[in-house]
Amino acid sequence: MIIIDYYLNYLQEQHFVRGLPPGKKPAPTFAWELVHDKEYPGWRSGRAPGAEEKVHKGYYVDKHLKSKWLGDINRIKNIEITSSCEGHGTPGEMKFDWPTYVGFRLVPAIESIDKVKKVVKNLNRDKNTRAGWDIGMQKRPRIICAAPLYYKCAKHSQWIKWWDTLASRINKAVNE
Numbered sequence: 001m002i003i004i005d006y007y008l009n010y011l012q013e014q015h016f017v018r019g020l021p022p023g024k025k026p027a028p029t030f031a032w033e034l035v036h037d038k039e040y041p042g043w044r045s046g047r048a049p050g051a052e053e054k055v056h057k058g059y060y061v062d063k064h065l066k067s068k069w070l071g072d073i074n075r076i077k078n079i080e081i082t083s084s085c086e087g088h089g090t091p092g093e094m095k096f097d098w099p100t101y102v103g104f105r106l107v108p109a110i111e112s113i114d115k116v117k118k119v120v121k122n123l124n125r126d127k128n129t130r131a132g133w134d135i136g137m138q139k140r141p142r143i144i145c146a147a148p149l150y151y152k153c154a155k156h157s158q159w160i161k162w163w164d165t166l167a168s169r170i171n172k173a174v175n176e
Helices: 002-019 027-036 067-074 113-123 156-175
Strands: 053-056 059-062 079-085 096-098 100-106 130-135 141-147
Touching: 027 079, 027 096, 027 100, 027 130, 027 141, 059 079, 067 079, 067 156, 100 113, 100 156, 113 130, 113 141, 113 156, 141 156
Parallel strands: none
Antiparallel strands: 053 059, 079 100, 100 141, 130 141
16 A cells, blocks of 8 residues: 555656646745755655645645634735645654745735845744745745744744744834
8 A cells, every 4th residue: 555655646746746847846845945955855745745734714724823823924914825834744753844834925016036035034034934035836936934843843832933923024024
């Protein structure tokens, strides 16, 4: 059964690889690269395997992301949220395979490469934040704001603090 699961996962990954233009990478891959400061050795798209989900305002999100956190982020003016992940570790191991992150774009009215670079620089001032940008699928700059943390990691209190303060940090980086 493991071989079949491996093969089906491989086929799914190949579908996504062929479906994206050259140089484009899914947000989970980009978040992993930001946290590890190196290129991801493969491809990851979508949600982490086995991640528990809930519906928040019509969208599937990771189960342990508080509605308050998501609501606060969605109320930030001048951004469009594109993706999120609570982060997921490997059971029995002390590593973070799927780091926590939020992906967003600036609204077109304020979007410029200089503004994107400034937002990323400001977000990176937080000790646990690894922010970066690239050109996303809509041919617009996207920002990924990640952390080397995940739900129920050894630094769980830092994970909570990261999410508790994320909306205000993004808002400050974008709107001040």
